[in-house]
Amino acid sequence: MTTTSQALGALKASLDRMPDPAGRAEAATLEAELAAVHGVGHAIAVSSGTAALHTALVACGVGPGDEVLLPAATVIMTVSAVTAAGARPVFVDAAEDGRGMDLADVVAKSTERTRAIVPVHLAGRTDGLLDLAAYAQSANLYLVEDACQAQGSTTRGRAVGTVGSIGCFSLKDGKIISCGEGGYLLTDDATLAARAAAYRTHWLTPAPGSPAASRRGMNYRLAEPLAALARHNLKGLDQAVARRREQAHRLYDLVGDTPGLTVHAPPTDDVPNGYSALWRVDLAHSRGFSARLAEAGVANSVGTHRLRAAHQHPACQDLSPADCPRAADAVDRMLAVTLQQQTTKADLHRFAETIQREAKTWAEGR
The missing domain is CATH 3.90.1150.10 (Aspartate Aminotransferase, domain 1)
Incomplete structure (x- = not known):
């Protein structure tokens, strides 16, 4: 287990190696390592798990007038990400056994305004995730996984956070892998990844169909010292x-x-x-x-x-x-x-x- 002194030592060593303190060398390398570890095409590092959720929804085109289905059994941070995107959260009841989202209620509450489903893997649990994914695909909806508490969980052999359109994770202290504060997104969709990367840095980088600076974005960048610390901890x-x-x-x-x-x-x-x-x-x-x-x-x-x-x-x-x-x-x-x-x-x-x-x-x- 990594001690605090070891982590701080690794952080100092990484910072000493940085050729450009104003650049994103550590964050870019962390993204490559996260993608490799999780077996996906793209990882986007951001400043928090909530920022990851907000960015993911925006990348999926969720905005004003849209509805997002999410479990009533969730934390307030997930709700905040939906409203930050300008969409309306629609709460779904739990299944009969109290676990996961009730698929029948998901279907009943889906409307022409529904744009995405956000399952939330509280305590690392993923009850009914693959059934939700199948429904989302059939209904042409985005599935955005809130996997902030689920680093390392699997369902039927698949890594949690890689089942849906985008998986969102937190690097806050207390998570399985942390760096004090931060987050990241995982996706195999190059277009979604490009939109997420553009949004987290004020759209200063281009995305397909949207040249650099053509849209508003946010400053959701992960600070380089935190990225260096996350890289060190990711090894374990x-x-x-x-x-x-x-x-x-x-x-x-x-x-x-x-x-x-x-x-x-x-x-x-x-x-x-x-x-x-x-x-x-x-x-x-x-x-x-x-x-x-x-x-x-x-x-x-x-x-x-x-x-x-x-x-x-x-x-x-x-x-x-x-x-x-x-x-x-x-x-x-x-x-x-x-x-x-x-x-x-x-x-x-x-x-x-x-x-x-x-x-x-x-x-x-x-």
Whole structure:
């Protein structure tokens, strides 16, 4: 595992080698390495995961008057990317089992204004992704994967983020591979890649049918020092994914068959990256239980970061969202325990003991 001092040393060495501090040598090389690692034609480095999503949607031609289907069980950042593109987010309910997007609801909510579908791989999970991809292709819709939590996950042998038209990733601290802040897009479509590259730098580079400076864009460039750090950490991607998976499985074993908790096991053909250890909570007032765990030192999505279904989020009420009851229930009952590369075995034992103790106490009503 890379230490902070090793990473900083590699960063300094990379910066010392830069012939042109104002250029993009590190970011350009990072893009080539990301494309090679993921087995795609193009990678575009940007300043954040949210910037990746926004840029991807713009590259797909999403704009005012368009609608984008996305799961109600998502983080607010995904919604913000859609509205930043000028489009209207349309929230889709969860499937009957609470996992992934309900394909029937996707079909029902598709209209002539629908331009794209954005599945969100929370906790590295990809439930129903290939079915969504098949529908998107049949309906001539773009599929933009929000894979910000899914570096290293696979579904039926395919790398997550390479299934749709574009895959979007985050390099923020806490992700499997990080550089403090940043993101990137993956695609095999040369036109989409060119549009994304143009948009992230004020359209100062040309794209097919749109000469340089012919459109407005954004400054979503990834800073060279961060690109250098990302390149260093990318070398350890396989080891980082293996470590996170090992941490998740160890925590599952330590927590065991604790009453009120059911491991959220992935489908047989999916191999999640272990971004978070994931359970369904079948205790009364499940959100309160997750909040209690956070107070007791077990960081988790609902209790610590206050994750809630997007249609219930205060910032989404101006969108007049439809009710998505299965998604709301799934999020409320989600216990996604935050794991980090630096999480130790002692930490995992402490997490497990706390979860077991608090679940027992909660069930007894004390």
